[in-house]
Amino acid sequence: xxxxxxxxxxAPEDPVLSVIFACRDDPCPVKLNLSVGxxxxxxxxxxxxxxxxxxxxxxxxxxYCDKGYLPIDGLADFNKFSAKLILGDDSHAVKENRVVTIxxxxxxxxxxxxxxxxxxxxxxxxxFVPNPTWGNHPFIFTLAGLSVEYFRYYDPHTRGLDFEGMxxxxxxxxxxxxxxxxxxxxxxxxxxxxxxxxxxxRQIVRSKGLLPFFDNAxxxxxxxxxxxxxxxxxxxxxxxxxxxxxxSFAKNMGLYGERIGALTIVCTSEDVARKVKSQLLxxxxxxxxxxxIHGASIVTTILKNSDMxxxxxxxxxxxxxxxxxxxxxxxxxxxxxGTPGDWSHIxxxxxxxxxxxxxxxxxxMMAKEYHILHDL
Ligand SMILES: Cc1ncc(COP(=O)(O)O)c(C=O)c1O
Numbered sequence: 001x002x003x004x005x006x007x008x009x010x011a012p013e014d015p016v017l018s019v020i021f022a023c024r025d026d027p028c029p030v031k032l033n034l035s036v037g038x039x040x041x042x043x044x045x046x047x048x049x050x051x052x053x054x055x056x057x058x059x060x061x062x063x064y065c066d067k068g069y070l071p072i073d074g075l076a077d078f079n080k081f082s083a084k085l086i087l088g089d090d091s092h093a094v095k096e097n098r099v100v101t102i103x104x105x106x107x108x109x110x111x112x113x114x115x116x117x118x119x120x121x122x123x124x125x126x127x128f129v130p131n132p133t134w135g136n137h138p139f140i141f142t143l144a145g146l147s148v149e150y151f152r153y154y155d156p157h158t159r160g161l162d163f164e165g166m167x168x169x170x171x172x173x174x175x176x177x178x179x180x181x182x183x184x185x186x187x188x189x190x191x192x193x194x195x196x197x198x199x200x201x202r203q204i205v206r207s208k209g210l211l212p213f214f215d216n217a218x219x220x221x222x223x224x225x226x227x228x229x230x231x232x233x234x235x236x237x238x239x240x241x242x243x244x245x246x247x248s249f250a251k252n253m254g255l256y257g258e259r260i261g262a263l264t265i266v267c268t269s270e271d272v273a274r275k276v277k278s279q280l281l282x283x284x285x286x287x288x289x290x291x292x293i294h295g296a297s298i299v300t301t302i303l304k305n306s307d308m309x310x311x312x313x314x315x316x317x318x319x320x321x322x323x324x325x326x327x328x329x330x331x332x333x334x335x336x337x338g339t340p341g342d343w344s345h346i347x348x349x350x351x352x353x354x355x356x357x358x359x360x361x362x363x364x365m366m367a368k369e370y371h372i373l374h375d376l
Contacts, residue, residue: 151169
């Protein structure tokens with residue numbers, strides 16, 4: 001039978017998926033897949049937090065809890081508490097009612113809704129992302145109608161931040177350009193600016209009239225402390241200027257599959273915020289009408305209840321501390337074997353990701369000889 005769809009070409013291979021498939025097809029019983037950006041237990045399983053189980057039990061017992069449609073912008077309390085989580089308890093922007101937060105489909109959905117909004121309502125369509133950055137960023141922004149450019153970020157010689165290069169590139173960006181900044185635990189390098197460097201970045205972003213779009217996918221995962229990991233964002237918000245923040249609860253609450261996150265836009269006045277919100281609703285409505293209820297209910301239950309919130313921070317710190325300790329163990333093991341070279345970047349980098357500095361030949365050898373698979 002002739003097929004209307006027969007001229008569809010196969011999509012190019014996704015590098016992360018090809019590592020997943022290679023690992024799946026590797027018959028060796030002792031193998032490791034290092035390409036997936038998800039926290040796992042010692043047994044290689046996703047971790048469901050105790051506090052999440054507790055919140056779900058509470059929700060299951062709540063006879064008033066229904067499954068009706070949420071409003072287009074999601075659960076009101078979820079939005080309120082999510083904004084507080086990233087902006088802080090005493091945020092002036094929140095008190096002045098110039099913050100808009102809408103529930104979105106995790107970090108990815110928040111980035112996409114933000115990008116669609118910007119493509120429609122911001123006159124400057126160029127968006128600068130770090131080189132390198134999370135592999136999905138260029139797809140999200142390009143498909144939304146923005147034009148992606150890169151600023152220097154990683155220096156392969158120092159295996160650290162190319163701070164001079166970053167400032168130079170941001171300084172040369174056209175006025176009004178959008179800039180994606182990862183709030184903490186940079187994916188894929190694990191390299192974050194220091195607070196002093198953030199301040200210089202802030203100054204250049206503001207003096208050039210650039211519009212920062214924070215990707216906040218790992219709050220709490222870098223240091224184990226939610227407030228410390230929010231400092232980069234809060235620095236920008238406290239100067240009174242505008243910014244966008246895409247927030248995800250995938251990693252820090254282990255709610256990967258619930259697809260729960262938020263887009264926050266900090267505006268310069270209540271009036272601007274009102275108009276921005278009205279346009280955001282127009283972006284969401286034809287895309288998925290309203291967001292899902294379950295993940296938002298879990299997050300809200302935890303953020304609203306001070307005991308549960310405390311339990312969450314303890315579990316979150318447990319995950320962050322384990323990552324830090326694994327970095328230390330890996331570094332010590334490399335040193336103990338007298339491996340040539342400087343491996344201090346393993347412990348200097350933060351969060352779940354590490355740029356190992358291994359070359360292609362070494363990566364292939366690790367996969368072939370030791371069944372340890374990761375991206376090139
Ligand atoms: C930097 C960064 N942003 C956003 C995301 C999106 O995550 P999610 O859509 O699962 O919240 C990820 C996921 O790996 C990420 O690494």
